[in-house]
Amino acid sequence: MDLRNRPRRLRGDGVRGLVSETSLAPSDLIAPVFVDATTDERVPIESMPGHERVPVDEAVARVEEVRETGVEAVMLFGIPTEKDAEGSRAWAGDGIVQEATRRVTAETDAYVVTDVCMCEYTEHGHCGLLAEGAREGEGLTVDNDATLPALERIAVSHARAGADMVAPSGMMDGMVAAIREALDEDGHDEVPIMSYAAKYESAFYGPFRDAADGAPSFGDRRHYQMDPANRREAMREVSLDVEQGADVLMVKPALPYLDVVADVRREFDHPVAAYNVSGEYAMLHAAAEKGWLDLEAVAHESLLSIKRAGADLILTYFAEDVARSLS
Numbered sequence: 669m670d671l672r673n674r675p676r677r678l679r680g681d682g683v684r685g686l687v688s689e690t691s692l693a694p695s696d697l698i699a700p701v702f703v704d705a706t707t708d709e710r711v712p713i714e715s716m717p718g719h720e721r722v723p724v725d726e727a728v729a730r731v732e733e734v735r736e737t738g739v740e741a742v743m744l745f746g747i748p749t750e751k752d753a754e755g756s757r758a759w760a761g762d763g764i765v766q767e768a769t770r771r772v773t774a775e776t777d778a779y780v781v782t783d784v785c786m787c788e789y790t791e792h793g794h795c796g797l798l799a800e801g802a803r804e805g806e807g808l809t810v811d812n813d814a815t816l817p818a819l820e821r822i823a824v825s826h827a828r829a830g831a832d833m834v835a836p837s838g839m840m841d842g843m844v845a846a847i848r849e850a851l852d853e854d855g856h857d858e859v860p861i862m863s864y865a866a867k868y869e870s871a872f873y874g875p876f877r878d879a880a881d882g883a884p885s886f887g888d889r890r891h892y893q894m895d896p897a898n899r900r901e902a903m904r905e906v907s908l909d910v911e912q913g914a915d916v917l918m919v920k921p922a923l924p925y926l927d928v929v930a931d932v933r934r935e936f937d938h939p940v941a942a943y944n945v946s947g948e949y950a951m952l953h954a955a956a957e958k959g960w961l962d963l964e965a966v967a968h969e970s971l972l973s974i975k976r977a978g979a980d981l982i983l984t985y986f987a988e989d990v991a992r993s994l995s
Contacts, residue, residue: 933978
C-alpha cells in the first residue's frame with residue numbers, strides 16, 4: 669500500500685500530546701457546594717456519592733477542600749430553615765446563601781458564584797411565584813412577570829453579601845434584564861451574570877432535587893424550562909439573554925445537549941458554561957459501582973467532551989475528583 673496520509677503517524681506516545689486539540693484544567697471547573705441551614709453536621713447526599721450538605725459553620729472548610737484540588741470557583745446552593753409560597757428566605761439578608769457567601773468570601777480566595785433561583789425556597793418547589801390556577805392545573809405554572817422582582821431581590825442580596833457572580837437559573841423571560849438593572853441601581857455594576865440561558869426540562873435533574881430539597885410538590889417545569897426536542901429555540905433564548913446583558917451563557921444539562929453547547933460557542937463570542945448535572949454524575953457512579961466503567965476515566969472523558977464541544981467553564985460534581993487526577 670502506498671498511503672501518503674496516515675493519521676496514525678500522530679498517535680505515537682511522543683507526539684500524541686503535542687497535537688492534542690482539547691485540554692482540561694482545574695481552572696475550567698466550578699464545584700457546586702450545598703449549604704444547609706437545617707443541620708449542624710455534614711449530611712451525605714445518598715443519590716450523589718461523595719457529596720454532602722454542609723452546615724453554614726462548615727461552609728468555609730468545605731470550600732477550602734475544593735480549593736486544595738486546584739479548583740478556583742464554587743457555586744453556592746442553599747437549603748433554608750423554612751419555606752413559604754413566595755420563597756422569601758431566598759432574599760433574606762440573613763439567608764443561608766447570603767451568610768455562607770459572607771464567610772467564604774471573607775475567609776477564602778475562592779471565586780463565589782451564587783444560584784439565583786426560588787425552587788429551594790418555595791413550599792411548592794417551583795422556580796417562581798405561582799400563576800392563578802396553577803395548583804389546579806389551569807394555564808401556566810409560574811407567573812413570569814410577577815417573579816422578576818423576587819429574582820431582583822435575590823441577586824441584589826447575594827451581591828451585597830459579596831458574591832463575585834450571580835447565576836439566575838429559573839428560565840424566566842426578562843430575568844437577565846431585570847437583574848442587571850437591579851444590580852446596577854444598587855451599585856453592583858461590576859458583578860457579572862451567568863445566565864442559565866438554555867436550560868432544558870430534563871429528566872437528568874433527579875439527584876439534585878434530592879440534594880437541594882427542591883422538587884416540585886405538584887406538576888413539572890415544562891411551562892418555563894425548554895423542551896428537550898428543541899435546538900433552534902435555544903439560539904433564540906441565548907440571543908435574548910445576550911441582548912439583556914448576560915456575561916456568561918450557560919447550557920444545562922451538558923452531555924445530552926452538546927450540540928447546543930457547540931451552537932452557542934459558534935454563534936456567540938461570550939464565555940460559554942455547561943452544567944454537567946447530577947443525573948449525569950449519578951449514572952456514571954452507578955455504572956462504576958457495578959464494575960462496568962472506570963469512573964476516573966469516564967469522568968475525565970465526559971468533561972473533555974464538554975470542553976471539546978465549546979464550553980469554557982464546566983459546572984460539575986466531578987470537579988474535585990477530576991482536578992486531582994489532572995495534578
